[in-house]
Amino acid sequence: MFLYLEAKNLLKKNNLILRKRWGQNFLIDSLVYDKIIQSAKLSLNDHVLEIGAGLGFLTRLLAPKVSKVFTVEIDKKLVFLLQEQLSDFKNVEIINQDILKVDLKKLLNNYQEIKKVKVVANIPYYITSPIIFKLLEYRDIISDITMLTQKEVGERIIAAPGRKDYGILSIMVQYYAFAKKAMLVENSSFFPIPKVDSMLINLRILDKPKVSIENEKFFFNLVKTLFHQRRKMIANNLKSYSYNRQVLAKLFNELKIDPKVRAEMLSIEEIAKLSNSLYKLASSN
Numbered sequence: 001m002f003l004y005l006e007a008k009n010l011l012k013k014n015n016l017i018l019r020k021r022w023g024q025n026f027l028i029d030s031l032v033y034d035k036i037i038q039s040a041k042l043s044l045n046d047h048v049l050e051i052g053a054g055l056g057f058l059t060r061l062l063a064p065k066v067s068k069v070f071t072v073e074i075d076k077k078l079v080f081l082l083q084e085q086l087s088d089f090k091n092v093e094i095i096n097q098d099i100l101k102v103d104l105k106k107l108l109n110n111y112q113e114i115k116k117v118k119v120v121a122n123i124p125y126y127i128t129s130p131i132i133f134k135l136l137e138y139r140d141i142i143s144d145i146t147m148l149t150q151k152e153v154g155e156r157i158i159a160a161p162g163r164k165d166y167g168i169l170s171i172m173v174q175y176y177a178f179a180k181k182a183m184l185v186e187n188s189s190f191f192p193i194p195k196v197d198s199m200l201i202n203l204r205i206l207d208k209p210k211v212s213i214e215n216e217k218f219f220f221n222l223v224k225t226l227f228h229q230r231r232k233m234i235a236n237n238l239k240s241y242s243y244n245r246q247v248l249a250k251l252f253n254e255l256k257i258d259p260k261v262r263a264e265m266l267s268i269e270e271i272a273k274l275s276n277s278l279y280k281l282a283s284s285n
């Protein structure tokens with residue numbers, strides 16, 4: 001309630017109009033803030049990247065707990081407000097940019113001592129996938145990601161084989177990171193109240209990908225092909241690759257994978273085995 005009033009007053013005082021197109025739904029539930037901070041497991045040596053500072057409610061909780069906070073906010077008007085609100089925190093750097101355009105490596109280049117950052121954020125949901133893919137691209141300078149996502153997206157990210165949410169996003173993320181749910185968050189924890197519920201998730205970037213892959217491009221293409229029609233048997237999904245049927249049958253037999261199962265039943269390890277064998281086959285032709 002308290003944060004709700006503070007948010008309303010701040011907006012009013014600064015003549016701010018909320019921008020729907022920038023996904024401005026501010027978190028106003030202090031219990032959820034506590035959980036975000038707790039599950040991010042921060043220490044005073046940590047450097048944090050926040051995406052979408054909004055009114056700075058999360059930023060001001062992060063700043064005293066870590067060495068440095070970089071916070072990216074696209075909305076110039078909010079940036080003015082943030083500069084005022086956060087002026088006491090000398091370790092906060094506010095970056096007025098589109099997160100998708102920020103060169104994270106360059107940002108850290110100014111700080112020799114910073115090797116890795118932890119991402120802690122209530123991101124704008126309209127660009128969830130681009131943000132996740134960007135962060136995964138920069139995985140060598142990121143150790144952990146603690147963030148809110150739309151509940152359904154969170155379910156897809158953490159899903160295990162056999163679950164209806166298991167698919168391309170689960171595999172892309174779990175290939176690079178250990179993913180887990182920290183808590184479910186109801187839509188009423190935000191202002192204005194969005195249509196969707198949320199999930200707080202933790203991703204811990206793995207030192208090396210979960211499985212060893214001969215050719216990553218081939219692997220990700222295979223994943224897309226297998227899940228394009230997820231209800232089909234994998235043997236049928238592979239038709240577009242035009243492998244010889246007998247060769248394929250032998251290969252499935254060797255790998256102990258049933259060609260009649262659906263892709264959603266395959267573990268990442270099985271898809272990796274399949275990918276490496278198919279890749280070998282393709283490059284030997």
Ligand code: SAH
Nearest residue numbers: 022025026027052053054074098099122124
């Ligand atoms: N972290 C705040 C705000 C979350 S709302 C809170 O929890 O209350 C999402 C925020 O992301 C908004 O402030 C919005 O202006 C900002 N935003 C939207 N698109 C962005 C982009 N492309 N890059 C950086 N920030 C963005």
